[in-house]
Amino acid sequence: MSKLVVNTHNKKSKINKEIYGHFSEHLGRCIYEGIYVGENSKIPNVNGMRCDVVEALKEIKIPVLRWPGGCFADEYHWKDGIGPKDSRKKMVNTHWGGVVEDNSFGTHEFMELCKQLNCEPYINGNVGSGSVQEMSEWIEYLTFDGISPMAELRKQNGQTEPWKVKFFGVGNENWGCGGNMTPEFYGNMYRRYQTYCRNYGQNKLYKIACGPNIDDYDWTEGVMKVAANFMDAFTLHYYTHPGGWLNKGPATGFDEKTWYISLNKTLKIEELINNHLEIMNRYDPERRVDLIIDEWGGWYDVEPGTNPGFLYQQNTMRDALIAGINLNIFNKHSDRVKMANLAQVVNVLQSVILTEGDKMILTPTYYVFDMYKNHQEATLIESYIDTKKIGIEEENLVPNLHESASIDDQGRINITINNLSIGEDYNIEGIIVDKQVKSVQATILTSEMGAHNTFDNPEAVKPEKFTKFVITDKGLDFTIPACSVISFILE
Numbered sequence: 001m002s003k004l005v006v007n008t009h010n011k012k013s014k015i016n017k018e019i020y021g022h023f024s025e026h027l028g029r030c031i032y033e034g035i036y037v038g039e040n041s042k043i044p045n046v047n048g049m050r051c052d053v054v055e056a057l058k059e060i061k062i063p064v065l066r067w068p069g070g071c072f073a074d075e076y077h078w079k080d081g082i083g084p085k086d087s088r089k090k091m092v093n094t095h096w097g098g099v100v101e102d103n104s105f106g107t108h109e110f111m112e113l114c115k116q117l118n119c120e121p122y123i124n125g126n127v128g129s130g131s132v133q134e135m136s137e138w139i140e141y142l143t144f145d146g147i148s149p150m151a152e153l154r155k156q157n158g159q160t161e162p163w164k165v166k167f168f169g170v171g172n173e174n175w176g177c178g179g180n181m182t183p184e185f186y187g188n189m190y191r192r193y194q195t196y197c198r199n200y201g202q203n204k205l206y207k208i209a210c211g212p213n214i215d216d217y218d219w220t221e222g223v224m225k226v227a228a229n230f231m232d233a234f235t236l237h238y239y240t241h242p243g244g245w246l247n248k249g250p251a252t253g254f255d256e257k258t259w260y261i262s263l264n265k266t267l268k269i270e271e272l273i274n275n276h277l278e279i280m281n282r283y284d285p286e287r288r289v290d291l292i293i294d295e296w297g298g299w300y301d302v303e304p305g306t307n308p309g310f311l312y313q314q315n316t317m318r319d320a321l322i323a324g325i326n327l328n329i330f331n332k333h334s335d336r337v338k339m340a341n342l343a344q345v346v347n348v349l350q351s352v353i354l355t356e357g358d359k360m361i362l363t364p365t366y367y368v369f370d371m372y373k374n375h376q377e378a379t380l381i382e383s384y385i386d387t388k389k390i391g392i393e394e395e396n397l398v399p400n401l402h403e404s405a406s407i408d409d410q411g412r413i414n415i416t417i418n419n420l421s422i423g424e425d426y427n428i429e430g431i432i433v434d435k436q437v438k439s440v441q442a443t444i445l446t447s448e449m450g451a452h453n454t455f456d457n458p459e460a461v462k463p464e465k466f467t468k469f470v471i472t473d474k475g476l477d478f479t480i481p482a483c484s485v486i487s488f489i490l491e
């Protein structure tokens, strides 16, 4: 029997709700079709936003949404996306499939979406191909409450009141698609651009600088050295590519070895978080600058027969485990990881939702976000689980179990636990220090490793009530089935 120990005495950091954030880019069918169908669509919508998608995202309490990219952000000129729709500029989306971008979804539409979702906007500005003036004017347009050219323009376009925008990104992947800059060059560009990102009235920006890809420690070192004092947060991008960048492998129909490789690579994010924070701390000894993982998730070969530039992929139990592991790790680092954004919310990469015409399906990843939502704004508490290494080859071994725990302001304890084994169930003795468990609400998501939902079979993978536990004097005992995610709420 493995021991799971949850120590209610050792309260740690608050788990910011923004750790459960999402990312939407003008990429493939994420914005267009996936979220925005336009007011004249036959698909039920409110001001152009799909009702089914908005409702599903509200159900998982989406706290924050990043937009307009990604790589698209450093090619996006916000003034192309305001004003009467029929006079908005049509352009080519060079990064993603070379399709026509008609700019019918722009600033007003994004802010309307966030209003419907009741979530915070996280807007990513353009450093790569945009000017300082353009970025500065976007913030003025969004947030200035007074007489100014941009505030007047906003009013002409139907929005009298300024919006509230906190999260603002100054460039994206500026080491690559955002301008191929060196860290020192970007650090200086960041200093310059952010100078003109003004706080108007009560609106206080939280300025986010572009951080590294994976283990590019030189980038972290170079940018922090130059710009640490000018930022509120620094980002990290890390995707799980099972076969590497050039040969990612299929989203479905993978073998057992690939399962363990995928989970092993996912677990590496913890080492990246620790190593990047160590460098950041040298330039920010007061630990004022937060770390944001604003792109994460599994990235595989596109679904056969789909546009390679659209990054559309299926989502299996492997993705459920990738989400479960990442979110447990983010919870455990919530002292410094203050936001994370899964890439991407609908129809792109590890989505929580897939759409086809008027149909929508929820993916295994969606259900993990639903099962983990009680961690939002709760306090991390110390937890420990006995583990053993499992897998196929020495270099790709993973722990069999993975967990995190939190306590909310009403004293309820949330435990989320993953079984990474494809074939083995494990008996667990749960010890909850200084708490007599009186009632338990538990949910399980389990199936075989490649199981996924399709438009013909939308409920192949779905959560169920979990009842196979026994409340004991010490806590609760249970058996966690192979390939599963369980969430408990203990009172």
Ligand code: AHR
Binding pocket: 025, 069, 070, 071, 072, 172, 173, 295, 343, 344, 349
């Ligand atoms: O999420 C897809 C792309 O991955 C983003 O546009 C970019 O930032 C990253 O390389």
